[in-house]
Amino acid sequence: MFLEERIQAFASLGEKLKSLTNSEFEALAVKVGNNNNWFTTANVQAAISGISEYLERSKLEHWAKSYELDKVNNPKTIGIMMAGNIPAVGFHDLLCVLISGHKAAIKLSSSDTVSITWLVDKLLEIEPRFKSMVSFEEMLKNKDAYIATGSDNSARYFDYYFGKYPHIIRKNRTSLAVLDGREGREDFINLGRDIFQYFGLGCRNVSKLFVQENFEFTQFLDAIEGYKQMADHHKYLNNYDYNKSIYLVNKEAHLDNGFLLLKESEEMVSPISVLYYEKYLDLHDLKNKLAEVSDKTQCIVSKNAWYEGSFDFGRAQCPALDDYADGVDTLEFLENL
Known part of the structure; x- marks a missing residue:
C-alpha cells in the first residue's frame, strides 16, 4: 500500500469510531469492562474518543509529511509489547508501525485484550490489505525491532531480551x-x-x-x-x-x-x-x-x-499525534530502520 492509502484507511477508522451507534459502543464497553474492571464505560468512551480525535485525515497528513514514509521499501516486522494500564493505550504504537509501512507483531497485555483486537478488526474491515501486516503473538521472538512499554522492572527484562535489536523501551513515567x-x-x-x-x-x-x-x-x-x-x-x-x-x-x-x-x-x-x-x-x-x-x-x-x-489543564490525556511517549520520536525510529 502507498502512504496515501494507509492514511485513508486510518482516517476512515476515525470516522467509524465517531459514528458508532449506542448499541455498538455498549457492546464494546461491556467486553472491555469484563476483561478489566478498571475500564469503566466512561473510560472506554474517553479512550475511543481520544483516538478518533487524532485519526482525522488532515491531522494524519500533517503528521506524516515530516517523514519520508513512502521510501520504506523493505518492511520490517516490529514486535510491540503493549501496556494495559488504560484502554487501547498501545494503539498509537500500532498506528506508527502501520503508517510507516512496517508489519506489527503484537503482544497484548492481559489487562487489555479486547480494545486493540476490536480496533484492528474494524481497521481490517476498512482495509483488508492490512491483514498481512498485523499479527497477535504470545511470544515475540526474532523480530527486526521492538517497541516495549512497561514498568521500570519490566524494562530491565525487555532490555535483556531485546537490547541487541533496534528498540524503544519505555519505563515508568x-x-x-x-x-x-x-x-x-x-x-x-x-x-x-x-x-x-x-x-x-x-x-x-x-x-x-x-x-x-x-x-x-x-x-x-x-x-x-x-x-x-x-x-x-x-x-x-x-x-x-x-x-x-x-x-x-x-x-x-x-x-x-x-x-x-x-x-x-x-x-x-x-x-x-x-x-x-x-x-x-x-x-x-x-x-x-x-x-x-x-x-x-x-x-x-x-x-x-x-x-x-x-x-x-484538562488536556493531559489529549496528546497530539507527535506527542510521543517518553519524548522519543517513534516514527523517526521506524523510518530509519
Whole structure:
C-alpha cells in the first residue's frame, strides 16, 4: 500500500469510531469492562474518543509529511509489547508501525485484550490489505525491532531480551501540574480531569502538584468535589481506604476530602487515590525541581500552558499525534530502520 492509502484507511477508522451507534459502543464497553474492571464505560468512551480525535485525515497528513514514509521499501516486522494500564493505550504504537509501512507483531497485555483486537478488526474491515501486516503473538521472538512499554522492572527484562535489536523501551513515567496562584475554579475542575480520568492509572495522569509556598488547598478541594463519584468504584475505594488507614496509623500528615488524599512528598508517582504535592520558592527553584525529575516526567499541565512545553489543564490525556511517549520520536525510529 502507498502512504496515501494507509492514511485513508486510518482516517476512515476515525470516522467509524465517531459514528458508532449506542448499541455498538455498549457492546464494546461491556467486553472491555469484563476483561478489566478498571475500564469503566466512561473510560472506554474517553479512550475511543481520544483516538478518533487524532485519526482525522488532515491531522494524519500533517503528521506524516515530516517523514519520508513512502521510501520504506523493505518492511520490517516490529514486535510491540503493549501496556494495559488504560484502554487501547498501545494503539498509537500500532498506528506508527502501520503508517510507516512496517508489519506489527503484537503482544497484548492481559489487562487489555479486547480494545486493540476490536480496533484492528474494524481497521481490517476498512482495509483488508492490512491483514498481512498485523499479527497477535504470545511470544515475540526474532523480530527486526521492538517497541516495549512497561514498568521500570519490566524494562530491565525487555532490555535483556531485546537490547541487541533496534528498540524503544519505555519505563515508568508520570505527569505533573504546576500551580502559580493564578488558577480559578474552572482551572481546578479541569485539573481534576487530569488527575482522575482513568482513575489516575495513565502515565499522562497528574500524580503530583508543584505549588507555591503559601498555596491554600481549600479552593482546589472545593472545585474537585464533582469527582467524588470516584469513590463509588469499589477498587478505587479500596485503595483510598487502605492508604488513608496507613497514613492514620503512621500519623503521617495529609489532607483528606473523603475521596482523595493529599500528601506532601518529594516522590513522583503517588498511589491510586493519593495526590502528592511539593512546594517551590520561585520560578528558579521550580525549574530546578522539574529538571531533576525530567527523565521521569511524561507531561506537565499548567494554566494557559504557561510553563514551557506544558499542556492546558484538562488536556493531559489529549496528546497530539507527535506527542510521543517518553519524548522519543517513534516514527523517526521506524523510518530509519
